[in-house]
Amino acid sequence: MTVFNRILTKLSSSAFLAVALVSATLSSAYAIAPFNASYTFNLDNKASGTAVRKLSRQGNQWVYNFDARIPVIATASEKSVFGLNNNQIVSQHYQRQYKILVHNQKTSLDFNSGSKSIQVKRDQKTSQLAWQAGVLDDLNVEIQLREDLKKGGLKSFYLIADQKDVTPRQFVNEGTTKVTTPSGTYEAVKVRINHQKKDKSTTFWLAPSLDYLPVKVMHNDDGSIYTLNLTSYKAS
DSSP: OOHHHHHHHHHHTHHHHHHTTOOOOOOSSSSOOSEEEEEEEEETTTEEEEEEEEEEEETTEEEEEEEEEETTTEEEEEEEEEEEETTEEEEEEEEEEEEETTEEEEEEEEEETTTTEEEEEETTEEEEEEOOTTOBOTTTHHHHHHHHHHHTOOOSOEEEEOSSOEEEEEEEEEEEEEEEETTEEEEEEEEEEEOOOTTEEEEEEEEGGGTSEEEEEEEEETTEEEEEEEEEEEEO
């Protein structure tokens, strides 16, 4: 597989899932508050870039944005709009768009608890999924993980919607360890996604001192390794 194809594959699928686990900050009521965080990422030591995450609040809604770029080659963005009810994320809207050279793709999900449906649009194709209570998207699941860790522990599984289906995903707490990033050294909770595949693994490190902000992520897909490291953080 060429370097370009590896970048295309990782940015359009599993790498974005891994990156989507990077996020937020301090609050007495929630594990989240408005913030800006910057990261560097690297793919197989052959391509590198930067990423920025921004969490903001607009009335009763939270808006979570992610933007990443590899200079000249690729750009990507994600956005999740959601509410919070008794420490539970209420998904409302999710969208993802990426551009790699001349290749573009855009996906959106609209969550409607009233009609018990999730409207999916991928480029010009539309479909519908069955809504389920507690359903999350690839971006706001990270907020839910942080809420749950702050309140006592992870759930046995989390329901996550993508363009194809709503599926349960398991996150495993593997204990506390130290991790060093460009922004400093942290005591962190090591959490692994259980992909149930020998050739695929995702691990991320959440710093309790930053209310479980992910400070590092590592994703391995059949020997292709993607890493993400925190470089700076600022409450806004």
